[in-house]
Amino acid sequence: MPAAPELDALDRAIVNRLQAGVPVVERPFAALAAELGTDEETLIARLRALAERGLVDRVGPMYRAEAMGGDVTLAAMRVPPERLEEVAARVNAYAEVAHNYERDDEFNLWFVVAVERPEDVGRVLAAIERETGLRVYDFPKLREFCLGLRLEV
Amino acid sequence: MSRPCPLPAQRPQTLDEIDRRIVVATQAGLPLVPEPWAEVAARVGVPVAEVLRRVRRMQRRGAIRRVALVPNHYALGFRANGMSVWDVPDERVGELGRRVAALPFVSHCYQRPRHLPEWPYNLFAMVHGRTREEVEAKVAEIAALLGEADRGHRVLYSRRLLKKTGLRLRPARGAPGT
Numbered sequence: 570m571p572a573a574p575e576l577d578a579l580d581r582a583i584v585n586r587l588q589a590g591v592p593v594v595e596r597p598f599a600a601l602a603a604e605l606g607t608d609e610e611t612l613i614a615r616l617r618a619l620a621e622r623g624l625v626d627r628v629g630p631m632y633r634a635e636a637m638g639g640d641v642t643l644a645a646m647r648v649p650p651e652r653l654e655e656v657a658a659r660v661n662a663y664a665e666v667a668h669n670y671e672r673d674d675e676f677n678l679w680f681v682v683a684v685e686r687p688e689d690v691g692r693v694l695a696a697i698e699r700e701t702g703l704r705v706y707d708f709p710k711l712r713e714f715c716l717g718l719r720l721e722v
Numbered sequence: 723m724s725r726p727c728p729l730p731a732q733r734p735q736t737l738d739e740i741d742r743r744i745v746v747a748t749q750a751g752l753p754l755v756p757e758p759w760a761e762v763a764a765r766v767g768v769p770v771a772e773v774l775r776r777v778r779r780m781q782r783r784g785a786i787r788r789v790a791l792v793p794n795h796y797a798l799g800f801r802a803n804g805m806s807v808w809d810v811p812d813e814r815v816g817e818l819g820r821r822v823a824a825l826p827f828v829s830h831c832y833q834r835p836r837h838l839p840e841w842p843y844n845l846f847a848m849v850h851g852r853t854r855e856e857v858e859a860k861v862a863e864i865a866a867l868l869g870e871a872d873r874g875h876r877v878l879y880s881r882r883l884l885k886k887t888g889l890r891l892r893p894a895r896g897a898p899g900t
Contacts, residue, residue, distance in 0.1 A: 574799060584798070587791035593777050595757055595770060609756055616754045616791075626792040627751025630777065636785040637745065638736035643834065643846075661885045669885040672805065672878040676841070679805070679878070680885070706841065712816065712833040714823035721826060722798050 574624060576722060579607060583615055584625070584722045591628060640687035641667075643708040644694055646678040646701070653677065656701050665693050676706070737785065740768060741776055751792075795829070796883075800850040804857040804877040806864060807843035809836075814871055815845055821867060822847050827860045842874060854879065 576584070582605050591597050602612040619625040634641040648656045653671065660666055660680055669680035682693050694705045737745065743766045752758035759777075763770040780786045795803065810818050815833050822845065823831035830848040847864060851857035857877065865872050 574797065576798075584791060584793055588793060589790065591789045591791065593759075593774055593781070593789055595759060595774070597758065598754075598756060613754050613756065620751075620754065623797045624794055626794050628754065628791045629748050629750075629752040630745075630780070630789045631787040631792065632745060632749060632780075633785055633787050636783065657884050666885060667887055669883075670880045671882040671884055673881050674876065674878040676878065677881075678884075706837050708834040708846075710832040710834055712819065714819040714831040714833075716823050716828065716831065722793070 574622065576624075579605070579611075580615060580619065581722050583612065584619070587616075587628065634683045634685075635687075637685075638687075639683065639685040640690050641681060641683040641710075642690050642694075643710070644680055644682055644697075645676045645706045645708060646697075646703050647676055648678050648701075648703060650677075652701075656703065659700050660697055663693055663697070665689065737780075740766065740772075741780065741785075743767075744773060744776055744780075795850050799852050802851045802854045802857045803880045804849045804851070804854075804861065805880075806847045806849050806861050806875060806877045808845040808847070808864070808868065808872060809842040809874040810845050810868060810871045811873070812844065818868060818871055819845055822864055825860075825863065825867070827851070828864075843876065849877075 586605060587601065592600050594600060596609070598612045598616075599609040602609045605612065616625065616628060620627070646656065646660075657669065657671070657678060660678065661669055663682075665682050665684050667681045667683045669678070671677060672679050682690055684690055684693065690707075690709075694707055698705050744762065747762045747765045753761045755761060757770075759773050760770045763773045766773060777786065777789070781789070819831055819833055822828060825847075827849055828847045829850055830846070832846045833844055834846050836842055836844050849857050849860045849864075851860060857879070861875070861877055865875065
């Protein structure tokens, strides 16, 4: 397994601080740079480098599908191991499937379905059940709990 | 360091056309330039002040969870990802969920429905660690916090990421820059 990536103290401070939030102002990086004891140009250069190295996915708004008029759910299936590849391929073929993980459990396939029209969640889950002959368990969020501190690097 | 994350009080109204254009212009991330919102405004075709006003409104209404850096856990060395699931009494799930979510290593925390009898768990907390042992130690911390409210739990480790595209709104027909 490759070692954890090299990050200096400023990179770490940037990743830790910016996970908590970026102000919605015209020059957000100038405000954050002052807080981190650096300057705007350096902060932007560091962020670009972190993104290029794949250590940061993006900086920006995190949207909630269900609050934009759409809907999102987590679904799971118990797939016989010998059918996993086939079933995963069928599930992934739906554009509405945003993430899909194989997990080490009897419930071994876990995927997120995100749609622009709420009624499409049921349609997609039912279609997957029909196509695979396997039950799809729907785990919509009933409540979301706000997070504290983010991942410390 | 803990920030409020406004939750939508009820199902909010659908975004209007300009909001949608802002979503399309920013869902893959802001440009890393001194004035990122000015670039967004140019793409959307409205003044930057209006973009900022609309983004703040989407934050207040909960359409935006937060504006922040999104790390790649895996690339940063957090190779073990365990979805911990807990069976806790329904009447305490609110209080307990808030306390579990406040732990620094929990990246998502939700109440979800049980599917009895095969699935008794109603509280889901995603835990990231550099190794499986690190995740196990963190899960033990959650178990200690829950005490006797933990009527049973499981940890489902990811074996393989099979797909990751994220949520993508399609650009509206005739929108600029599409």
